[in-house]
Amino acid sequence: xxxxxxxxxxxxxxxTSEGLERALQKALQxxxxxxxxxxxxxxxxxxxxxxxxxxxxxxxxHNKYIAxxxxxxxxxxxxxxxxxxxxxxxxxxxxxxxxxxxEADGGTIFLDEVGELPLATQVRLLRVLETGEFIKVGSSxxxxxxxxxxxxxxxxxxxxxxxxxxxxxxxxxxxTVEIPLLPLREHKEDIHWLFRKFAADFADKYRVPPIRLSxxxxxxxxxxxxxxxxxxxRNLAEQLSVIEHEKAIEADTLMAxxxxxxxxxxxxxxxxxxxxxxxxxxxxxEREILYKVLFDMRKDIADLKKLTSELMHNGEPDxxxxxxxxxxxxxxxxxxxxxxxxxxxxxESAPEEDTDSYLPLYSEPQEGTEAPAPQHxxxxxxxxxxxxxxxxxxxxxxxxxxxxxxxxxxAQDLGISERTLYRKIKQYNL
Numbered sequence: 001x002x003x004x005x006x007x008x009x010x011x012x013x014x015x016t017s018e019g020l021e022r023a024l025q026k027a028l029q030x031x032x033x034x035x036x037x038x039x040x041x042x043x044x045x046x047x048x049x050x051x052x053x054x055x056x057x058x059x060x061x062h063n064k065y066i067a068x069x070x071x072x073x074x075x076x077x078x079x080x081x082x083x084x085x086x087x088x089x090x091x092x093x094x095x096x097x098x099x100x101x102x103e104a105d106g107g108t109i110f111l112d113e114v115g116e117l118p119l120a121t122q123v124r125l126l127r128v129l130e131t132g133e134f135i136k137v138g139s140s141x142x143x144x145x146x147x148x149x150x151x152x153x154x155x156x157x158x159x160x161x162x163x164x165x166x167x168x169x170x171x172x173x174x175x176t177v178e179i180p181l182l183p184l185r186e187h188k189e190d191i192h193w194l195f196r197k198f199a200a201d202f203a204d205k206y207r208v209p210p211i212r213l214s215x216x217x218x219x220x221x222x223x224x225x226x227x228x229x230x231x232x233x234r235n236l237a238e239q240l241s242v243i244e245h246e247k248a249i250e251a252d253t254l255m256a257x258x259x260x261x262x263x264x265x266x267x268x269x270x271x272x273x274x275x276x277x278x279x280x281x282x283x284x285x286e287r288e289i290l291y292k293v294l295f296d297m298r299k300d301i302a303d304l305k306k307l308t309s310e311l312m313h314n315g316e317p318d319x320x321x322x323x324x325x326x327x328x329x330x331x332x333x334x335x336x337x338x339x340x341x342x343x344x345x346x347x348e349s350a351p352e353e354d355t356d357s358y359l360p361l362y363s364e365p366q367e368g369t370e371a372p373a374p375q376h377x378x379x380x381x382x383x384x385x386x387x388x389x390x391x392x393x394x395x396x397x398x399x400x401x402x403x404x405x406x407x408x409x410x411a412q413d414l415g416i417s418e419r420t421l422y423r424k425i426k427q428y429n430l
Contacts, residue, residue, distance in 0.1 A: 002028065007053055013046075014194045017187030023050065023179050030177050031057035036129065038114075038174045039152040041181035044229035050179055051110040051150035060148055063107035066100050071113035078121050080137050089138020101134055101145045114151040114174065115160055122167045129173040149174070184229040188222040194230065195221060198237035209247045211240050216251035220419075224258055252407075255419060293391045393428050396421070400430065 004024040007013065013024070030037055031054045039047045048067065055065045073081050080090075084099030100109060111117075117125065128134050129149065133142045151174045160166035184191060195213070203210035213221065226232055236257055240249060395414065403409035411421040424430075 002057060004028070010056075011049055011053060012197075013049065014197050015187065015190035016193075017182070017190050019180075019182040019187055020190065023181055024053070026177070026179050027053045028057060030054065032059070034148050035176040036148075036174050037150045037176070038178045039150065039181065040178060041152075041154065042183045042229060043154045044231040045181045045183055046230055047152040047154075047181055048110070048112060050181070051108065051152070054150060055108040055110075055148070058108070058148065060107050064104045065108045065110070066104045067110040067112060068100055069112045071116035075118050078118065079124065082121065083124060083134045083136055085137035086139045089136075093138065096136075099134075099136065101128060101147055102143065104147050105145045106147075108148040108150060111149065111151040113153060115153040115155040115157055115166060117166075119165075119167065122170050126167065126170045126173060129170070184226040184233065185224075191222050191226075191233065192218050194233055195237055198234045199241060202238050202241035206241060208241060211237070211244065211247045211249050213254070214248065214250050217249050217254045220251045220254055220258075251418075255422060293388060293395060296395070297391060392424070393430070396424055396428070397430060400425075 002010075004021055007024055007028070008015075013020070027037075027050050037051070037054060039050045041047050051067070052065070055061060068082070070078070079085075080093075080097065080099065082099050082101060084097050084102055085093050087093055087096045111125075124134060128145065128147075132144055132146060134145060135142055157166050157171050157175075161168045161171060184194075192213070196210075199210045199212075202208075239257055240254075244253065246253075396410070399410035399413045400407075403413065407421055407425070408418050411418040414421065
């Protein structure tokens with residue numbers, strides 16, 4: 001009996017992860033039987049390899065193996081494709097035709113994207129699984145077939161059952177044994193090996209030296225959230241092999257080839273101080289810069305409260321305060337978006353800065369005392385621009401200026417990943 005190592009060599013399978021080993025072992029165990037197998041997993045994980053392995057190790061290996069993409073056949077013709085039709089059964093049926101189940105008699109049929117089958121076809125397929133019988137389109141005669149059915153899906157069939165799009169009895173007929181294949185991001189130890197295999201293949205195909213990744217590029221490759229899995233990794237290796245003249249690929253170069261993915265982002269390439277890399281989730285990097293902006297805004301608001309209190313109480317802040325908060329005075333002098341007016345009642349004294357909560361613009365009078373009457377007319381004070389986007393642009397520009405436009409150092413100052421900074425620079429055209 002073949003081992004998983006033999007199967008890997010024969011079918012060109014790369015990887016040593018526990019999930020891959022378990023899937024191959026299960027395929028070898030069920031190959032000698034005729035039970036139906038359902039291969040599940042996201043698009044691009046290589047589900048089509050498992051039915052081929054099962055067929056090659058079964059007693060049906062000398063008979064036909066037919067793979068059918070159920071999602072690619074129009075609903076009006078899928079019954080004819082699977083079960084055949086008689087002459088004149090519909091417009092264009094100029095002769096009788098055998099279907100896949102009749103052609104594969106004694107062999108194996110692989111139904112890819114089985115979750116896309118129409119409900120009427122699901123009823124016909126259920127009868128084949130239960131009795132081995134089917135009826136051609138336009139015929140009244142029942143035919144027998146002896147086929148092994150392997151199916152694959154990238155949708156959650158249990159959810160499809162709840163929505164009435166898939167028959168529950170068919171699900172349990174197909175799912176006698178389920179072989180799940182993990183997405184690429186869940187066996188990261190195999191990513192670099194797969195990339196090297198693809199790079200070597202394309203080097204031979206295009207007669208160019210094979211590309212090599214730096215340590216940082218390998219780390220970036222492992223941390224990327226692969227939405228299309230092996231297909232996307234293969235395309236990445238092909239692009240780099242053809243386009244890049246320098247075959248030693250650094251992380252910055254690799255980053256330009258990794259597209260942004262909706263609702264996901266690249267994890268931080270470098271661990272933050274005291275942090276655990278990307279343990280915060282897909283949106284951790286977005287939160288980091290927003291938190292920093294909000295905390296800076298809170299401090300500036302507290303400083304503005306002090307300034308307004310000084311202006312209302314004394315007419316002008318003292319010299320020491322001016323020196324400590326020169327940046328705020330400069331912003332106020334630039335007339336950035338005047339938005340609000342001061343309250344008509346001035347405070348008795350300046351409120352102390354509170355870093356845990358937002359304070360009112362003036363303090364309440366002490367119990368038993370009356371608030372002092374205003375000594376002058378309320379004046380208009382122009383508030384600092386508090387636009388979150390412009391604040392973010394300002395912080396990014398400051399970090400880049402301070403670090404002489406070195407993205408890596410600027411990203412560390414901002415507390416975000418270099419990838420997130422790179423995307424922000426493109427977004428704001430900095």
